[in-house]
Amino acid sequence: MELAILFGGQSFEHEISIVSATTLKEKLRDFELTFIFCDQDHTLYKIENEKMKAQTFSGGAYKNEPIVSLVQGGILRKKRFGTERLQMPVLNLIHGSDGEDGTIAGVLDFYNIAYIGPRREASVFSFDKRYTKYLAQAIGVKVLDCEVLHKEGSRDVHTPFPFIIKPSRLGSSIGVSVVKEAEALEYALDVAFEFDESVIIEPFVEGVKEYNLAGYSANGVMHYSIIEEPQKSDFLDFDKKYLDFSRSARVNEADLDEVNVAALQENFQRIYSGLFEGALIRCDFFLIDNEVYLNEINPIPGSMANYLFNDFSSVIKSLLEDLPSGNTIHVDYRYIHTISAAKGK
Amino acid sequence: MELAILFGGQSFEHEISIVSATTLKEKLRDFELTFIFCDQDHTLYKIENEKMKAQTFSGGAYKNEPIVSLVQGGILRKKRFGTERLQMPVLNLIHGSDGEDGTIAGVLDFYNIAYIGPRREASVFSFDKRYTKYLAQAIGVKVLDCEVLHKEGSRDVHTPFPFIIKPSRLGSSIGVSVVKEAEALEYALDVAFEFDESVIIEPFVEGVKEYNLAGYSANGVMHYSIIEEPQKSDFLDFDKKYLDFSRSARVNEADLDEVNVAALQENFQRIYSGLFEGALIRCDFFLIDNEVYLNEINPIPGSMANYLFNDFSSVIKSLLEDLPSGNTIHVDYRYIHTISAAKGK
Structure with a gap:
């Protein structure tokens, strides 16, 4: 089964995406994989499978690989004589901006390329934590209360200590701090505002139990992963989570009753x-x-949360069998004729 | 001042967009305009100004015009010898899907092309009427209550007659009906489901006063148009609204007090x-x-609601002076080295 893995991106999580892609190379051995790297300037490269390792990217060697571009229905590689057209579904594996904010979804929709990944609406509701709260509120899913601060606005916080500060639009714990006392507030806000124009502030619930559940729908049926209780100190900071993204071993199931x-x-x-x-x-x-309270939605989880599934290859195969397709709209210029007649043109 | 007008699109409002574009050709005479037509298959054509009339499109003559494609930072036209690179801001004038659903926003963001038009988040919250309600609820703007029905689900309606049925994701009154009695329900639902998988049902308030207000922000200041009270029968149906899109004459201001x-x-x-x-x-x-109740948000109004502004050219100029730019993220591969060391690779 053919599958293109699109990774990299103009994103703070660019490197995490590279790690995710190299992890999936191991986990999807029974696929015929094509790796498409999106560099930080949005130039696309086709990376040979044997070059899928960290050094290819950190050292800049990827620039010697062939550049490809998007065309209607596929990915085009220009060769000395003619062109090669790659025509397979894409797994959008770009974490953070570009991949999870709806940009790549818009691009793949425009070029009519089938893909695994969140669509535009899904991206907007999961990428910005403020909008996740709008969604949750509307569909009756509980979330923690939050305050929103803006970079240029007031820094008065009304949530009692301890609280957690998060940039509105980043994943992977980038820019996140737990603030336990007033003295730590300014610095924590400075850090968060490095990454976004707005931040959210939520009560920090000491010793709260966190549970991660992955899943997907295919052919009308929901499929769930095992539920993991992630190990954590206060919370997983970026370095710890980063290592976490390369995980491919299975985890222990959380000890939860059926209810x-x-x-x-x-x-x-x-x-x-x-x-x-x-x-x-x-x-x-x-x-x-x-x-149950929703903390956050990861629409492209690190290494696709492969470690939460027994048979990850089958998961991807079943997703590929039931990818949403855009609705085709037929334009017949019926109204153009009416209007032209009405205006006497 | 240079400006490219992007119009057409894979959209039920494709033809409205053509009318909008020809209207703007008249209203923006002091601009150096380039017209880029997106056909229903997403092929892009550069249309000569003198060919900007309905017949070019309805008769298929546009296919003789040069094809252009998107590249980083601009629009590329291949010529017999070399290429022509168009590098000017774009006015996204594609109404309905593609233009207003975030697809074009994603594409222009990806190619780093500056544009007038809604960004991805704004598109998602205005394109789908259900999500407009989520937004309004979250920011404290009143909206009418609504019910949502799905194509494959129950057709039981609890809203009392009369009510209005709208496809969740279309503008320009396409597929909209006012239902005054039970006998009319099935047909009205069939019509709406022709255009979308889900519909919203709102109470129809007899004789309600509707007011249209356009506006924009530039350099930190909000600018408002005059307020129009649109003439209507029960509501403007598609044909009436369609004619409306070619409007370029000014309208009468609604008679409203300052409050x-x-x-x-x-x-x-x-x-x-x-x-x-x-x-x-x-x-x-x-x-x-x-x-005040919000009815709907038109993020790309017909012919850009030019008729609501005294000096429409200045409006577009002032928008062009303050277009949002994507944040550039610098990737330094710091973590790749850490992870490679940690994994002993």
Whole structure:
């Protein structure tokens, strides 16, 4: 089965994406994989499988690989004599901006290329944590209360200590701090505002249990991964999470009773249905007093959360069998004739 | 001043976009305009100014015009000897899908081309009427209650008659019906489901006053158009609205007192700020018992609502002076080295 892995991107998580891609190379051995690297300037390169290692990118050697471009229905590589047309579905594996903010979704939709990954609407609701709260509120999924601060605005915080500060639009814990006392506030805000124009502030619940659940829908049926209780100190900082992205070994299932498992899955489905079709996503939940709270939605989780599934190859195959297709609209110029007549042109 | 007008698109409003573009040709005479036509298959053509008339498109003559393609930073035209690179800002004038759903925004962002038009987030919140309600609810703007029905789901409606049925994701009154009695329901739903997988149902308020207000922000200042009270029968159907899109004459200002004008502008700003920067939008409001309700957001209004502004050329110039730019993210491969060391690769 053919599959192109699109990775890299103009993103703070560019490097994480490279790690995800090299991890999937191992996990999808029974696929015929084509690696398409998007550099930070949005130039696309086709990377030979044997060159899929960190040094190819960090040392700049990728620039010697063939440049490709997007055309209707596929990816085009110019050769000395003629062109090679790559025509296979794409797995969007660009984490953070570009990949998760709807840019790549828009581009692949425009070029009519089938892909695994969040569509534009799904991207907007998961990329910006403020909009995730709008969504959750509208569909009846609980979230923690939050305050929003803007870079140029007031720095008055009303949430009591301790609280957690997050840039509105980044994943992978970049720019995130737990603030336990007033003295630490200014610095934590400075750090977060390095990465975004707005930040959200949420109560930090000491010792809260966090649960990660991945899943997807294919042929009308929801499929869930095992549920993981991630190990953490206060929270996983970027370096720890970064190492985490290269994970490919399976994890231990969280020790939860059936009622809680069902509650997590029910919340997952409520979020996913009608919005995330075509994507494999991971939702991170809290359990507080036996109530499920959504923490965040990862529409392109690190290394596709492969470690949460028994048979990851089958997961990708089943997604590929049921990718959403854009609706084709036929234009017949019926109204142009009417209007031209009406205006006497 | 140079400006490219991007119009057409894979959209039910494809033809409206052509009318909008020919209207702007007249209204922006002091610009150096380049017309880029996106056909229903997403092939792009550069159309000579003198060919900007309905027949060029309805008769298929546009296919004789030169094909152009998008490249980083601009639009490329291949010539017999060498290439011509067009490097000017774009006015996204594609109504409906493609233009207003975030696809074109994603594409222009990816190619780093500056543009007037809604960004991806703004597109998602205005294109789908369900998401407009999520947004309004979150930012404290009143909207009418609504029910959502899905194509494959139940057709039980709980809203009392009369009510209005709208496809969730279309503009220009396409597929919209006012339903006054049970006998008319099935047909109205069939019509709406022709155009979308989901529909919204809102109470139809007999004789409600509707007010259209356009505006934009440039250099940190909000600018508002005059407020129009559109003439209507029950509501403007597609044919009437279609004719409306070619309007270029000024309209009569609605007869509203200062308090109501201020209330409409205050609601407009609440919707616009932090989300619609870079776009000129038109919000359609209701006034019910002196309370402002948002009906819908048009992020690319027909012929850019030029008829609501005194000096439309200046409006576009001022928007062009303050277009949002993507944040450039520098990738330094710091983490790749860390992870490679940690994994002993």
